[in-house]
Amino acid sequence: MFFATDGIMWSTTEEQGTSITADRLGTLEIISPSVPLCIFGRNRRLSVKRIGIVMGSDSDLPVITKATDLLKQLEIPFDVHVYSAHRTPEEARDFALNARDNDYGVIIAAAGMAAHLAGAIAANTTLPVIGIPCSSSNLEGLDALLSTVQMPPGIPVATVGINAGANAALLAAEILAVSDADVAKKLADKRAADTAKVIAKDRDIMSRI
Numbered sequence: 001m002f003f004a005t006d007g008i009m010w011s012t013t014e015e016q017g018t019s020i021t022a023d024r025l026g027t028l029e030i031i032s033p034s035v036p037l038c039i040f041g042r043n044r045r046l047s048v049k050r051i052g053i054v055m056g057s058d059s060d061l062p063v064i065t066k067a068t069d070l071l072k073q074l075e076i077p078f079d080v081h082v083y084s085a086h087r088t089p090e091e092a093r094d095f096a097l098n099a100r101d102n103d104y105g106v107i108i109a110a111a112g113m114a115a116h117l118a119g120a121i122a123a124n125t126t127l128p129v130i131g132i133p134c135s136s137s138n139l140e141g142l143d144a145l146l147s148t149v150q151m152p153p154g155i156p157v158a159t160v161g162i163n164a165g166a167n168a169a170l171l172a173a174e175i176l177a178v179s180d181a182d183v184a185k186k187l188a189d190k191r192a193a194d195t196a197k198v199i200a201k202d203r204d205i206m207s208r209i
């Protein structure tokens, strides 16, 4: 098979399931057959995956905003839904069952109190699920933390800290970055910028004492 990008003809050397490997100038992306072929340039991979974010209630929005702010900053596509494992179990189940076909690469699920959302989503998909326990009760999130993190063997949920929306977004991006060099570069750039900020604080701290 041949195709062109940037005026360069590429030939594929291997096709395996949903993956196409192309040579001449490097390895190109993994392409889902359900998504139109898009190529941005040489030796770059375009993620066709987005991040699905679900929250148990719109009262969890302040936690989710920490995640969405970060994903906007990194220009990683996502969408956000309110599904409750208890109040709208059918909708949560349908979302999870269809998530892979809908081109999500990873799911973030945030809930408070008896927080079963991440586990219920994970029960119905083999996509990676990141759980965010939210501190929406007078137990300050400890209830949600234990409900989210203590999954039975066989159905994993990668649980971040209580209200840790930003870390959930970073972890989701890191999962996408396994097969997306563009996201990997954005993450490396952000890590370097964050490191520089702390080094500047170290230089400054004595002047504030």
Ligand code: AIR
Pocket: 055, 056, 057, 058, 059, 060, 084, 085, 086, 087, 110, 111, 112, 113, 114, 115, 116, 134, 136
């Ligand atoms: N929740 C909603 N359905 C099931 C659960 N565990 C959680 C929400 C929210 C908390 O219950 O994720 O953190 C309180 O929701 P609300 O709507 O009463 O503010």
